[in-house]
Amino acid sequence: MPDLYFGAVDEATDAEKAAVDEAIADWGPVTIRVSERLVHGGRARMRERRHLLLPALHALQRAAGWISPGGLDHACRVLEVPPAEAYGVATFYHLFTHEPPAADDTVHVCDDIACRLVGAVDLIDDLRTGGHHVKASPCLGQCERAPAVMVQRRGRPDLTVTATDGGTVGVTEVAVVIDSGVSTPSVTVPQTGDPGLRLLARVGVVDPTSLEDYRASGGYRALEASVALGGDRVIAEVTASGLSGRGGAAFPTGIKWRGVADQEGRPRHLVCNADESEPGTFKDRVVMEGDPFSLVEAMTVAGLAIGAEQGWLYIRGEYPVAIQRLSGAISAARDAGLLGDDVAGSGQRFDISLRSGAGAYICGEETALFNSIEGFRGEPRNKPPFPTTHGLFGEPTAINNVETLVNVLSIVLTGSAAYAAEGTERSPGTKLFCLSGRVNRPGTYEVEFGATLGDMIDLAGGLLDGSRLRVVLLGGAAGSFVGPDSLDLPLTLEATREAGVSLGSGVIMVFDESDDMVDTVRRIAEFFRDESCGQCVPCRVGTVRQEEVLVRLGRGAALDDERDLLDDLAAVMKDASICGLGQTASGAVRSALDMGLLADIAEGNGGGGQ
Amino acid sequence: MNDTPVAVPTTLVEITLDGEAVRVPKGSTILDACRREGIDTPTLCWAENLTPVNVCRVCVVEVEGSRVLVPSCSRPVEDGMVIATDSERVRTSRRMVYELLASSVEMDRADREVHEWMEHYGARPERMGKRSEIATVAQPVKVQDDLYVRDYERCILCYKCVEACGDDAQQTFAIATAGRGFDAHISTEHDVTLPDSACVYCGNCIGVCPTGALSFRTEHDMRLAGTWDEDIQEVTTTVCSFCGVGCNLELHTQDDRIVKVTSPSDHSVTHGHLCIKGRFGWQQHAHS
Numbered sequence: 001m002p003d004l005y006f007g008a009v010d011e012a013t014d015a016e017k018a019a020v021d022e023a024i025a026d027w028g029p030v031t032i033r034v035s036e037r038l039v040h041g042g043r044a045r046m047r048e049r050r051h052l053l054l055p056a057l058h059a060l061q062r063a064a065g066w067i068s069p070g071g072l073d074h075a076c077r078v079l080e081v082p083p084a085e086a087y088g089v090a091t092f093y094h095l096f097t098h099e100p101p102a103a104d105d106t107v108h109v110c111d112d113i114a115c116r117l118v119g120a121v122d123l124i125d126d127l128r129t130g131g132h133h134v135k136a137s138p139c140l141g142q143c144e145r146a147p148a149v150m151v152q153r154r155g156r157p158d159l160t161v162t163a164t165d166g167g168t169v170g171v172t173e174v175a176v177v178i179d180s181g182v183s184t185p186s187v188t189v190p191q192t193g194d195p196g197l198r199l200l201a202r203v204g205v206v207d208p209t210s211l212e213d214y215r216a217s218g219g220y221r222a223l224e225a226s227v228a229l230g231g232d233r234v235i236a237e238v239t240a241s242g243l244s245g246r247g248g249a250a251f252p253t254g255i256k257w258r259g260v261a262d263q264e265g266r267p268r269h270l271v272c273n274a275d276e277s278e279p280g281t282f283k284d285r286v287v288m289e290g291d292p293f294s295l296v297e298a299m300t301v302a303g304l305a306i307g308a309e310q311g312w313l314y315i316r317g318e319y320p321v322a323i324q325r326l327s328g329a330i331s332a333a334r335d336a337g338l339l340g341d342d343v344a345g346s347g348q349r350f351d352i353s354l355r356s357g358a359g360a361y362i363c364g365e366e367t368a369l370f371n372s373i374e375g376f377r378g379e380p381r382n383k384p385p386f387p388t389t390h391g392l393f394g395e396p397t398a399i400n401n402v403e404t405l406v407n408v409l410s411i412v413l414t415g416s417a418a419y420a421a422e423g424t425e426r427s428p429g430t431k432l433f434c435l436s437g438r439v440n441r442p443g444t445y446e447v448e449f450g451a452t453l454g455d456m457i458d459l460a461g462g463l464l465d466g467s468r469l470r471v472v473l474l475g476g477a478a479g480s481f482v483g484p485d486s487l488d489l490p491l492t493l494e495a496t497r498e499a500g501v502s503l504g505s506g507v508i509m510v511f512d513e514s515d516d517m518v519d520t521v522r523r524i525a526e527f528f529r530d531e532s533c534g535q536c537v538p539c540r541v542g543t544v545r546q547e548e549v550l551v552r553l554g555r556g557a558a559l560d561d562e563r564d565l566l567d568d569l570a571a572v573m574k575d576a577s578i579c580g581l582g583q584t585a586s587g588a589v590r591s592a593l594d595m596g597l598l599a600d601i602a603e604g605n606g607g608g609g610q
Numbered sequence: 611m612n613d614t615p616v617a618v619p620t621t622l623v624e625i626t627l628d629g630e631a632v633r634v635p636k637g638s639t640i641l642d643a644c645r646r647e648g649i650d651t652p653t654l655c656w657a658e659n660l661t662p663v664n665v666c667r668v669c670v671v672e673v674e675g676s677r678v679l680v681p682s683c684s685r686p687v688e689d690g691m692v693i694a695t696d697s698e699r700v701r702t703s704r705r706m707v708y709e710l711l712a713s714s715v716e717m718d719r720a721d722r723e724v725h726e727w728m729e730h731y732g733a734r735p736e737r738m739g740k741r742s743e744i745a746t747v748a749q750p751v752k753v754q755d756d757l758y759v760r761d762y763e764r765c766i767l768c769y770k771c772v773e774a775c776g777d778d779a780q781q782t783f784a785i786a787t788a789g790r791g792f793d794a795h796i797s798t799e800h801d802v803t804l805p806d807s808a809c810v811y812c813g814n815c816i817g818v819c820p821t822g823a824l825s826f827r828t829e830h831d832m833r834l835a836g837t838w839d840e841d842i843q844e845v846t847t848t849v850c851s852f853c854g855v856g857c858n859l860e861l862h863t864q865d866d867r868i869v870k871v872t873s874p875s876d877h878s879v880t881h882g883h884l885c886i887k888g889r890f891g892w893q894q895h896a897h898s
Contacts, residue, residue: 069800
């Protein structure tokens with residue numbers, strides 16, 4: 001045991017101690033494996049226990065409503081983590097608090113770009129007036145039923161409150177959900193029942209809590225098929241299918257898997273990146289809430305293929321319903337022998353550990369996500385080396401987005417040729433898009449690659465009555481704005497790349513002539529300032545300066561006086577930041593500038609904001 | 611840290627550095643290669659006695675085939691690498707890093723080289739806006755004991771003190787980065803005072819601080835009194851007599867009083883790091 005100093009004046013309460021002990025107790029089997037390794041590894045054990053820090057912090061926050069000094073000390077003692085480092089980790093996440101709680105329930109209201117179009121800022125005022133303890137939140141991933149609310153509760157499960165059936169969320173709706181202790185029901189997707197659906201086929205159709213229902217609708221046949229095929233052939237099929245990553249970077253999945261599988265003799269990991277936090281993105285949530293077993297099955301197929309014994313499902317903490325359903329699905333699969341020491345008779349061991357984030361967009365960056373799981377601050381690492389060889393715990397890791405993984409099921413079942421027959425030659429398969437903003441039927445839509453931006457808006461029922469399309473935010477806050485002249489743009493990897501834009505995470509957020517674009521752009525800049533991890537100078541200070549420029553412009557500063565500074569800020573963030581967050585933090589702002597959206601300011605039309 | 615090279619490395623890789631083909635030992639960083647070839651490169655978070663964290667980004671260079679600039683302090687050279695250290699992109703990013711830092715942090719006590727580099731790249735931090743109207747890290751200075759002063763208004767968050775306190779030297783882990791984004795800062799657990807923390811007062815954090823955010827109480831008090839004057843200080847190298855390890859000490863004296871103690875970072879015993887006795891034991895001397 002390292003010589004650590006514990007200085008907290010107050011002891012942890014019994015409730016806090018019990019919560020921490022319970023949170024880390026589940027890690028039984030692997031602890032044994034780790035202690036065997038301790039014989040060789042010496043200090044390895046401290047590190048191996050440290051990955052339980054994030055679950056322990058969640059347990060403390062849930063039990064006491066804050067991370068108390070005594071509680072943190074207790075977690076540090078049992079996990080052998082220096083308290084200063086643990087404090088650094090705890091203060092990294094927005095869902096952890098460090099003062100005694102003001103109330104049992106904290107109401108997080110999304111005031112991000114989609115929600116603020118439909119009254120989120122007023123909702124915050126109303127809830128505060130109504131006596132609630134309210135915090136403004138970045139995108140909660142419920143943009144299709146905005147405005148969105150998440151209730152973080154002491155001692156009880158968190159809740160989601162959203163608008164349903166064209167209604168809205170007010171003080172009453174929030175109170176009803178808090179009183180009942182039940183989240184607003186998940187919505188079906190607009191295309192439910194469409195025979196062309198691949199990834200969304202079961203959403204809204206099967207009971208997401210029932211393994212039997214899942215199996216009755218074709219579930220776990222892909223795992224059976226992949227056990228019969230063997231790992232190498234599964235990887236060969238995925239490679240041949242042309243499947244590429246759906247998280248934004250579009251890296252070929254088969255090549256990533258091959259790279260990890262080739263690292264024989266080293267422990268390997270499969271990580272599912274379910275930290276869906278890009279503003280405007282909610283597709284993965286829909287899959288996880290509506291068809292959680294498909295993700296568990298897909299992770300199992302992937303894990304067996306690459307030879308990983310451990311899978312990690314890292315999901316954002318703001319998705320209480322998805323977390324609950326996935327936990328249930330993992331347990332049910334384990335009970336049925338579909339996870340564990342001998343998965344589905346394959347002779348291979350594979351299990352999944354679910355880890356929830358705690359309010360940090362940056363943890364969706366793959367290396368920040370590894371650090372977060374390992375119990376360190378979610379600060380991205382320099383690449384190279386890449387995760388394929390140096391990922392989670394420094395070991396070979398395949399990390400894939402939720403949507404990417406669920407694609408694998410149909411590839412294994414129907415074969416790569418049938419899969420690639422859909423979509424375009426260079427963008428095979430189907431793609432999920434998140435439609436939000438001024439359209440009639442916002443929601444998650446699945447289409448074959450090749451549909452144009454205009455097709456997608458039509459699919460979502462077109463613009464609201466009386467609305468005229470002004471601009472679309474494509475790809476999320478890290479994406480860019482495109483105008484009505486892009487309606488014919490096919491939303492494929494090749495066509496968007498050629499057009500100099502990105503599909504990103506599949507965000508299509510529609511704005512009309514009445515929307516305050518200056519405020520929207522400023523909110524995007526604020527988002528990056530809030531979500532920068534603070535590690536590197538270009539992003540830590542650059543995102544602050546970028547937002548300051550936009551605020552100054554909103555107050556009437558001349559754009560011409562600020563243009564050079566905006567150019568230089570964009571250059572240093574894009575060129576010299578450690579990770580993709582800083583590198584893309586100026587993208588939407590630049591495109592807004594190029595499209596003249598910020599010209600409003602000069603004419604005195606804009607200047608919204610807080 | 612303690613291994614001594616026993617043989618000249620035999621494997622060399624060939625790279626192109628600012629248009630010149632050069633051969634450098636495999637495993638070198640780009641920064642090593644630059645220094646070997648006499649190409650001056652600014653650094654802030656890099657130190658020879660610490661593991662590179664590559665967070666300040668002031669040492670970035672352009673590498674052919676890389677979409678973004680790469681930190682020279684941590685990226686190993688690869689055969690065939692084509693590197694530009696003074697391209698327009700490099701100059702812009704380096705200048706901006708200095709402008710961003712100097713607009714948010716008090717840099718007046720930063721190492722002399724910092725100011726020379728800022729002049730070299732034409733950094734104009736004032737164009738970020740009036741100091742009173744933009745975000746800065748201004749805050750009251752922390753004076754909590756007789757040995758250290760922590761003045762985080764001068765902190766550029768280079769992580770050096772955290773590394774020196776943690777697994778690069780002291781293994782005490784009394785401080786870490788807390789908070790996030792622009793609010794990220796160096797803190798003890800729950801921001802308790804240094805005497806209430808795990809701090810053992812080795813002073814190794816002061817030893818690595820490049821901007822004067824961490825300083826000896828003596829220096830702080832003398833600056834307040836207006837008597838601190840580095841120009842008249844003398845530095846005497848000696849060996850610490852408190853134990854048998856043999857640490858080199860550099861005694862900084864002004865008017866025949868010891869005002870600060872450092873150790874050379876290239877010294878084979880200390881690598882620049884000392885313990886509380888070597889760093890502060892001279893106070894007994896001053897009293898006798």
